[in-house]
Amino acid sequence: MNVNWKIKQKIKKILQNEQGMQITAPGSRSGFALVYPNTYRVGMSNLGLHVIYGQINRRDDTACERAFFPDRADVPLYTATNTPIMTIETQRPLAAFPLIGFILSFEMDYINALKILTWGKIPLRSDARAETDPLVIAGGPCATFNPEPVADYFDALVIGEGEEVIHTLIDTVYACRNKRLNRRDTLLALANIEGVYVPRFYHPVYAADGTLEKISHDPGVPSIVRRRWIRDLDQYRAATEVVTKNTEFSGMFLIEISRGCGRHCRFCMAGYCFRNPRVRSLAALRPMLERAASYGLKAGLVGAAVSDHPEIDRICAAIAELGIGISVSSLRADSVSEQLLAALAASGHKTVTFAPEAGSEAARAVINKGISDEDIYRAVKSAVRAGIPNVRLYFMVGLPYQEAKKEAASIIALARNIKSVMQEAQIKSQPKGKLTLSINTFVPKPFTPFQWTAMSPLAAAAETL
Ligand code: SF4
Structure with missing residues (x-):
């Protein structure tokens, strides 16, 4: 396998700027490549990656190493030099690891995951992998809630939270290895772990009109894969x-x-x-x-x-x-406390974020947001008085059962009112606060009550915006 020197040096430089990573001499433990199918910067911002990395490395039999999708600027070099994706810790190619685990946090990363497998010189489809190829598994929110688009490419998917199941999964793989079981029997053993879905043993059956009739399964695997969650x-x-x-x-x-x-x-x-x-x-x-x-x-x-x-x-x-300071993402307008706002202000926060999601109380009732206009005004006032001058608000358009024009008008009206509240609450010694609206289109998500509702067509969403 070609390994480009420049790429290797770049990875080593990343490593030099890290604290807390674990490097184990190759061969002293069995290897587990933990892959985040997006760039290093995005992947290292994902807490799930840290959690699983820590869990695996606290075992004394397994060395977990991280790998990421290359930065966009480096992609031509990878492809031109035919360099495989390598791990950060020891710069070994993915194919050198017996177990590869992907973290799927976003559906948009599915394509990157497939590219990583291709560039990692690992057969793309699960059924094309030979006995000596790595076992390729995936976990994370998207593996749990929307595994089917990638079911042909992973040998197993973890359905649910990974902290517990990852240990059972690794133990099972090692036990199968000690018994010299073949790939199929190893996967059969994995399929019998609660929370592990091995797609090759499940078969969708379609009706004449193309709708899904049922999912049949091979003997020896559970008919339902239950989601794991830690109590x-x-x-x-x-x-x-x-x-x-x-x-x-x-x-x-x-x-x-x-x-x-x-x-x-x-x-x-x-x-x-x-x-x-x-x-x-x-x-x-x-x-x-x-x-x-x-x-x-x-x-x-x-x-x-x-x-x-x-x-x-x-x-x-x-x-x-x-x-030390404190930081949070967005806050619920109806539960944010004076103490939390004071702590954020003391930590130097200049912006606080709330998520009304919809402009009117009626629309918020439809989506069950449970926040009144008054809650938002009160929270904004408290934040500005606490010394946080800027406010960011998250909204969605194209929500189910809403009229586009009314949605837009109600967001504008609410924003105007909030701007007035900010001006009234402004502390004299502080600069004028900025109100930022972040508006996205509603995307129906699996397993939510709105999962079967339609997404607004692009033209309609664009018009509302
Ligand atoms: S259920 Fe509502 S309050 Fe809870 S995280 Fe989701 S949007 Fe926020």
Whole structure:
């Protein structure tokens, strides 16, 4: 296999700028290549990658190494020199690993995953792989909720949360290897792990009109693949494992404080697909917060609705005691506390983000958002008074059962009112705040109540915007 020297040097440079990565001498442990099918910068911003990397590397029999899709500027060099995708830790080609695990967080990454396999010199289709080829598995939100588009390309897909199942899966592969089982029998063993879907044993049966009639399955595998979810988040660490400046969250140490969401907005995967809603206790979070402090990084709190965490004010206090900053993504306007806003302001935040999603209360009732205009005004006022001058609002257009013109008009009206609230609440010594609207089209997501509703045609969405 050709390995381009320039590419190898570039990967080594990435490694030099990391802290917390684990490098094990090749051959001392069995290898597991963990692949994020997007660039290093995007992949290293994904907390799921860190969680699985940490889980696998805490085993004493397996060395987990990361691999990513090349930066766009490097793609011509990879293709021109026929260089395979290599891991960051030891710059070995993917094909050198007996187990390859992809993290599928976004459907748009499916294509990249296939390109990585091709460039990694691994047969693309599961049924084309030989006994000596790596086992190629995938996990992550998209593997769980929309596996079929890529079912022919992965030997197995993890349905649900990976923290527990990854260990059972690896143990099973090693047990099969020790028994010298062939590829098919190994996959059969994997198919019998709860939460593992091995597509080759399941067969869609279509009716004459082309609709799906049923899914039949081979003998020896369960008829239903059940989603795995962990009952007690406190049992698992979920924080940044490898620190680098080259991420979307540079200067931040990501810590997951909750998973799933009890609000059940009808468009949102977090509310339906990561059931049941769970929180990590402050006691379990404390060591992760201390780790953030040891790196001198802000604690980037991750969760579907961070302000809903029952201990959020105590978490803010613990972070303040450690003398580090705090960062969050968007906040629920009806649950954001004065203490959280004060902590964000003290951490230097100049912008706070809320997600009304729709301009009118009636539309918000349809999507079950559960936030009134008053909630939004109150939250914006509190944020500006706390010293956060700028406000960003997330909206969607093309929501089910909405008239495009009314949607647009209600967003404009709400934005005008919010602008007035911001002006009234403005602290004299502060510069004038900026209101930013981020407007996207509604995309129906699997397993949500809106999964079968239509997406707005491009022309209609463009007109509304
Ligand atoms: S949109 Fe936000 S509040 Fe609603 S279910 Fe999703 S994460 Fe929860």
